Each structure stands twice: as structure tokens, then as C-alpha cells.
Amino acid sequence: MNKVLALATAAGLSFGLAGTAVAQEVRLNAVSFVPRVADIAQGFGIFVERINEEFAGELHITWRGGPEVIPAFEQGNAVRQGAIDMAFVSPSFYEGLLPSSSAPNLSIKSFVEIRDSGYFERMAELHREVGLELIGEVPATDVQFYLFLRDPIESVADFDGKRIRVFPTVLPFVRALGAEPIVMPQEDIFTAMERGLVDGFARGSIGWAEQFEGVVNYYVAPSFYRAGFSILANPRSWGRLSPDLQERVTAFIMNELAPEIDESWAGLIAEGDAQMERAGFTRIELEGADAEAYLATALNAAWEVLAGKAPDVADELRAFLVD
Secondary structure, eight states, X not given: OHHHHHHHHHHHHHHXXXXXXXXXSEEEEEEESSOTTSGGGHHHHHHHHHHHHHTTTTEEEEEEESTTTSOGGGXXXXXHHTSSSEEEEOGGGGTTTOTTTTGGGSOOOOHHHHHHHTHHHHHHHHHHHTTOEEEEEEEETTOOEEEEESSOOSSGGGGTTOEEEEOGGGHHHXXXXXXXXXXXXXXXXXXXXXXXXXXXXXXXXXXXXXGGBTTBOEEEEEEESOEEEEEEEOHHHHTTSOHHXXXXXXXXXXXXXXXXXXXXXXXXXXXXXXXXXXXXXEEEEOOHHHHHHHHHXXXXXXXXHHHHHOTTTHHHHHHHHTO
């Protein structure tokens, strides 16, 4: 009997150890605010691949898809509610949950400058207050934002009355220019331009220009803001990682992975510029006082609105990102 008991005990211990080994790998499902095939999704593709390599056996992220799985503007709340574990999302797309979420776009600083300022630690605290974990950023410092137009302008005053598709971060800037901002998903822009529902739109410069040949003829320089995308996690899902693993993952993201991704866009940016040239887009270069007024309006209008939405933290966040 003792021998049988010993064998049974050994078998039970072996089974328990095997079960523990399996349980050590945390598997998280993720979605993205753009389709997997979109060029801007490149950064998240690198993020998922590198996390799964670096933490093999401990953490595995499964990228379930983009807005066809969960609409882009609903992803922040879906993460908060636990409908999905993780999301790669534009910061402005969840302002309804966290009014200061769009702050990281309202800057022209590099990722490393912002990281070293202490901004991300403070922003993580603000996310936790609304039931979200901000585990990092997929930065794209050199991706340029422009206003793309059907018809030319000669000065900033010519924006008056134009209908411009925006994402939420750009809305105050466009309104301050005297134009009418219209929020709509990226996938609806071409049809809106083709039908004359909008006169132009705000967007980054990579991965789409040739598809808009015939409905876009101009873009306005200088560029404005910086690109950076939030990686959000559900607190319960994130809590499945041990504190040690959480610390190692976030340190890897901030110190190795995010800077690596930030340097990965050069090829896409060059191809985006080439696409705009092949598509016949004409660059309208604002100069002198017009250029200064344009950039000042971009920053000041956005921060003024953010101060109204998040008066307790706007000045603090601006000090990290601008001043």
C-alpha cells in the first residue's frame, strides 16, 4: 500500500508540476484600431512578435484582428470591460474614458525625450483611475501628420468654411483654423472625399496615397504633432501576470522595444512620400508668419481644449510634452 501510495503521490506531483508549467504562460487576446494589413499596423505587428519571442513560455499575445472584430472607437471601453484583453489604439479614440488620453500626440518631442521626462509613469496612474492599464506605447515619431485637400489654399485664412475630416486630437486645431471638423473612421474617408462630403482630411503620410489619386490634390506643410499609439490592457487580464513579469515586460517595452519600433518606420515613410509624389499630390508650403501661426494654432488650440476637459492635469502633462 505504501508503494502504491508513493507512486500515486509521485504521479500527482508530476501532474501538478506539468499543470503549473502550462499555467505559467499567460495568453492575451488583442485587437488593433486599424486592419492588420494597414501600414500603420506595422508597429503593432513588431510589438506582438517581439513580446512573444522575448517572453516565450511566460506571455503570448494573439492578435485577433482590427476594427472588423471591435470597432475602433469602442476598443478602449472593450478593454476596460474585459471584452478583450488588450488593444493597440490611437490615444484620442478613448477620450470618453480618459479626457487627457490624447496628450501624447500634442507634442513634437521624440519618444525617448518623453519617456525620460516621467510622462508615461504619470499617464499610467491616470489610466488606472479609469480602469485601464497603459503598458506602453508604439511610437512613430517621424510619421508626419498633414491636412490633405482637394483644392489649393494660399494662406491659413483659406481654411475658413472648409469641411475637414479629423480624428479627435486634430478637431480643436481644425476648428481654430475656421474650418468645420467632421469625425469619421479612416475607412470612410475616400467615399466622403469622392462624394464631396468633405473638402479634406487630417492623416499621417504613409501607406495610402496612391489609393486617393483623383480625390486628393494637395497637402499642407509644415506637418504637426507626433504619432504614438497606446497599448491598453484590461486590469484583470494584466493581473494574471506576476508582478515580476509585469515589471520585466514594461521595462522591455520602454527601454528596448519601443525605441526599436520608433526606428522601424523609415522605409514606410520614404515609400509614403514616394506614393504622394506618384499620386500627383502637390505640397503647399506655408512660410514665415503663416507657418508659425499654423504650428502655434495646432499646439495651443489642442492644449486649450484639453485643459478644459482635464483641468487638474493639463498643465502637468504639457510640461512633460511641450514646455
